Amino acid sequence: MTDTTTEGDGDAHVRPFADWLREQAGGKSHDELSDAVYDLVQRVKDTGKKGSLVYTINIGPMKGDKDVLMIDDQIKLKLPEHDRKASLFYTDKVGNLTRTDPNQLVFESLREVEGGQLVDVQTGELREVT
Known part of the structure; x- marks a missing residue:
C-alpha cells in the first residue's frame, strides 16, 4: 500500500474502504x-442467470491544490433478463406478418369455441376437437 496515514506511534494505518464508502456522497x-x-x-435467483455490478471510483486533484481530492463514483448494474417467449408468424403474399398460415386451407363454416369444440356456423352444431 502506498497511501497510508501515520498514527501517533509512527505505524502506517490504512483506513478501511468500508469507512470511506459510508461517507462517499453523504452515504448515498x-x-x-x-x-x-x-x-x-x-x-439472479429469479432467472437462474448471471448479472454484474461494477463500482467505479474516479479520483483527481482539485485544481490549484493537490492535497484536496475530487472523488466521484459510478454504479453500473446489469441485471439478468427474463427469457421472452417467441411468437410464430407467417408472411402473406406481400410480405406482411400474419398469425395465419397463408398456405393453410380455410374452413369458413367452422370456428373454434371455448372448451376445445368447433361450431358449424351454418348449422350451429358443436363438434369435439380431437
Missing part, C-alpha cells in the same frame, strides 16, 4: 450499492 453510494446487490441477487 453505500446505500445505492446495498440496494443494487440486493436487486442483483434477487434477479
